[in-house]
Amino acid sequence: MMGKYLRKRILISVAILFLILLILFLLLQFMPGSPFNDAKLTPEQSEALKKSYGLDKPVIIQFFRYVGNMLRGDLGVSYSISPNTPITTLLANRFPVTIRIGFMSLILGTVIGVILGLVTAFFKSRILKGIYSVLTLLGIAVPSYLFAVFLSWTLGYKAKLFPLLYDFRSPLYSSVMPVMALSFIVMAVIARFTKSEAEDVLRSDYVMLARCTGMSSRTIIVKYILRNSLIPVITVMAGLLVGLLTGSLVIEKMYAVPGIGELLTNAISSNDYNVVIALSFVYSALYIVVMLILDIIYCIVDPRVRLGGKAE
Amino acid sequence: MSENTKHIIEVKGLDISFRLPTGNVHAIRGLDFSLDENEVLALVGESGSGKSVGVKAVMGILPENAVIESGEILFNDGEETIDLLKMKEAARRKTINGTKIAMVFQDPMTSLNPTMSIGAQLITALRSHSDIHKKGAYARGVELLREVGITDPERTMDQYPHQLSGGMRQRVVIAIALSQSPKLLICDEPTTALDVTIQERILELLQSIQRSRGLSMIFITHNLGVVSKIADKVAVMYAGKIIEKGTVFDIFYDPRHPYTWGLLSAVPELSDKKGELYSIPGTPPDLSKEIVGDAFAPRNPYALAVDFKAEPPLFKLSKTHYAATWLADPRAPKTEMPKELADKIQRMKQEAKDYAES
Ligand SMILES: Nc1ncnc2c1ncn2[C@@H]1O[C@H](COP(=O)(O)OP(=O)(O)O)[C@@H](O)[C@H]1O
Ligand SMILES: [Mg+2]
Numbered sequence: 001m002m003g004k005y006l007r008k009r010i011l012i013s014v015a016i017l018f019l020i021l022l023i024l025f026l027l028l029q030f031m032p033g034s035p036f037n038d039a040k041l042t043p044e045q046s047e048a049l050k051k052s053y054g055l056d057k058p059v060i061i062q063f064f065r066y067v068g069n070m071l072r073g074d075l076g077v078s079y080s081i082s083p084n085t086p087i088t089t090l091l092a093n094r095f096p097v098t099i100r101i102g103f104m105s106l107i108l109g110t111v112i113g114v115i116l117g118l119v120t121a122f123f124k125s126r127i128l129k130g131i132y133s134v135l136t137l138l139g140i141a142v143p144s145y146l147f148a149v150f151l152s153w154t155l156g157y158k159a160k161l162f163p164l165l166y167d168f169r170s171p172l173y174s175s176v177m178p179v180m181a182l183s184f185i186v187m188a189v190i191a192r193f194t195k196s197e198a199e200d201v202l203r204s205d206y207v208m209l210a211r212c213t214g215m216s217s218r219t220i221i222v223k224y225i226l227r228n229s230l231i232p233v234i235t236v237m238a239g240l241l242v243g244l245l246t247g248s249l250v251i252e253k254m255y256a257v258p259g260i261g262e263l264l265t266n267a268i269s270s271n272d273y274n275v276v277i278a279l280s281f282v283y284s285a286l287y288i289v290v291m292l293i294l295d296i297i298y299c300i301v302d303p304r305v306r307l308g309g310k311a312e
Numbered sequence: 313m314s315e316n317t318k319h320i321i322e323v324k325g326l327d328i329s330f331r332l333p334t335g336n337v338h339a340i341r342g343l344d345f346s347l348d349e350n351e352v353l354a355l356v357g358e359s360g361s362g363k364s365v366g367v368k369a370v371m372g373i374l375p376e377n378a379v380i381e382s383g384e385i386l387f388n389d390g391e392e393t394i395d396l397l398k399m400k401e402a403a404r405r406k407t408i409n410g411t412k413i414a415m416v417f418q419d420p421m422t423s424l425n426p427t428m429s430i431g432a433q434l435i436t437a438l439r440s441h442s443d444i445h446k447k448g449a450y451a452r453g454v455e456l457l458r459e460v461g462i463t464d465p466e467r468t469m470d471q472y473p474h475q476l477s478g479g480m481r482q483r484v485v486i487a488i489a490l491s492q493s494p495k496l497l498i499c500d501e502p503t504t505a506l507d508v509t510i511q512e513r514i515l516e517l518l519q520s521i522q523r524s525r526g527l528s529m530i531f532i533t534h535n536l537g538v539v540s541k542i543a544d545k546v547a548v549m550y551a552g553k554i555i556e557k558g559t560v561f562d563i564f565y566d567p568r569h570p571y572t573w574g575l576l577s578a579v580p581e582l583s584d585k586k587g588e589l590y591s592i593p594g595t596p597p598d599l600s601k602e603i604v605g606d607a608f609a610p611r612n613p614y615a616l617a618v619d620f621k622a623e624p625p626l627f628k629l630s631k632t633h634y635a636a637t638w639l640a641d642p643r644a645p646k647t648e649m650p651k652e653l654a655d656k657i658q659r660m661k662q663e664a665k666d667y668a669e670s
């Protein structure tokens with residue numbers, strides 16, 4: 001049953017990606033300028049360049065050629081920001097850094113957030129509540145670049161604990177500050193969500209029934225509370241991950257991280273169609289894949305999804 | 313001391329408030345009732361009268377913001393009398409919850425852990441006090457499911473709550489509550505959330521289990537029609553205290569409190585085709601404010617001047633029958649129940665007689 005469901009999901013995902021690609025293609029036709037609006041080029045030269053890349057053909061032909069090449073793993077070459085470099089090479093250089101920093105922030109933020117949320121929900125302590133409120137409020141209200149500035153000033157400039165800029169010779173060490181800056185919001189969102197879920201579960205009838213049967217607190221926490229309050233957190237994590245991978249632009253700029261954010265800004269400002277399309281497409285694909293993985297995880301951990309809801 | 317009184321549970325002067333940011337809610341204002349072994353006590357009253365809070369105190373599962381201001385809850389299952397309110401939570405869990413007292417809730421849709429199979433939930437409950445082997449616990453779980461009327465228990469053991477209907481879930485909840493053979497079973501409106509057709513069957517199940525196991529039972533309902541079927545004794549609650557109590561006969565055939573008159577008048581009759589149902593006018597008092605006099609007085613067409621000044625004590629009318637109304641005071645003017653109700657009771661008596669003869 002689950003296999004059938006997943007096959008359907010994957011087919012739908014592919015169809016959606018195809019559609020996204022088509023829309024991207026059409027939208028870019030309406031963008032002002034072209035990759036070759038260098039003042040030094042004469043109109044004739046510009047036309048010749050277009051012709052050499054096949055950009056003089058009708059859009060629909062361009063589109064199908066693109067899809068055909070893509071299926072063979074060829075995303076084309078960059079026109080302007082790094083002329084004639086295959087885009088796959090550009091991506092291969094840039095993506096791993098962004099993904100690594102994104103995942104590290106997600107994991108760090110989630111671990112701290114879950115612990116903070118659970119502990120605050122379980123123990124009715126004022127001090128804990130205070131710490132929780134301050135941290136979550138700061139995390140949600142203060143933009144991550146301000147944390148970045150703060151971290152750079154304190155840990156980087158004053159304490160000289162970490163390098164101020166990303167350094168590919170020590171990728172982990174120099175990722176510490178960007179990861180910390182990005183994980184703050186993750187921590188805050190996850191902590192809030194975990195706390196409210198855990199409080200709902202603590203008040204639920206099924207936990208009361210468990211208490212009526214005299215189960216130990218440990219059993220109740222492990223079998224009743226953790227699973228039921230953490231399953232919904234997975235959804236939030238997926239949303240945050242997509243945000244981290246696409247939205248860490250400012251942080252990448254501040255720490256000079258050679259990631260995908262910088263590539264995207266450059267490509268858009270210089271009309272490098274192929275790069276823009278490829279990146280947008282990869283982002284969409286990433287989003288869809290993350291959601292698909294999320295669904296699979298749900299199938300595994302939540303019997304309500306796995307077994308469907310048919311009462312007899 | 314407790315030799316002559318063989319109450320399995322006795323609640324004395326229980327007083328509970330809720331702490332809210334807006335102030336205190338005085339939900340239970342001196343609750344007194346007792347229950348003997350093998351007896352069924354029905355706790356009735358409008359929504360908000362404190363029935364659930366009262367039994368949650370007995371079960372020891374009051375919400376965090378509840379404060380027990382005073383009172384005793386004495387439990388005795390033949391050995392010694394223990395005041396449950398003096399026990400530490402951990403001790404209660406080890407020696408009382410599940411093994412002596414258990415509870416069934418109103419809504420079977422939310423009473424089971426959604427991510428655990430029925431079998432796992434039963435087995436976890438069964439193993440919470442004894443170190444019974446998993447296999448033994450499984451067999452015992454199957455047996456329990458059969459006892460609550462589930463026809464294919466092995467299959468149900470593997471299922472999850474969302475795969476079961478409301479009635480089936482409530483049966484599972486009952487099985488979990490019974491899993492460690494409690495002496496006292498508290499049922500808080502166990503049929504209210506179910507389909508009408510299923511209500512009857514769950515009721516019959518509880519009744520037959522009560523008889524076969526010799527359970528003591530506190531049965532909460534706001535449906536008086538159910539009470540006469542299942543209960544031995546009835547306690548009527550209003551605004552956090554009991555205002556009339558007695559045997560089923562006392563309450564149904566000889567009610568004395570105007571509030572009980574109202575409740576009885578509101579019970580639909582089988583023969584009544586007109587369907588024009590009486591309901592008690594007005595609303596219950598606000599428990600966050602201090603109540604002066606009889607809490608029911610503002611809604612009571614029979615209220616005396618004294619009702620607005622002083623709270624009536626629980627007058628003893630017979631060995632079994634008590635009512636907290638100034639009308640029961642010897643000095644009060646003689647007041648009869650409404651004519652319609654008297655007629656209705658007459659019809660009920662006749663029906664019961666016909667039924668017994670047929
Ligand atoms: N957690 C709570 N916080 C504040 N007030 C509560 C809480 N639970 C119950 N109450 C109040 O206690 C009173 C009795 O409630 P309850 O026992 O649930 O009534 P019922 O007779 O319908 O079961 C109500 O006035 C209700 O508002
Ligand atoms: Mg209730």
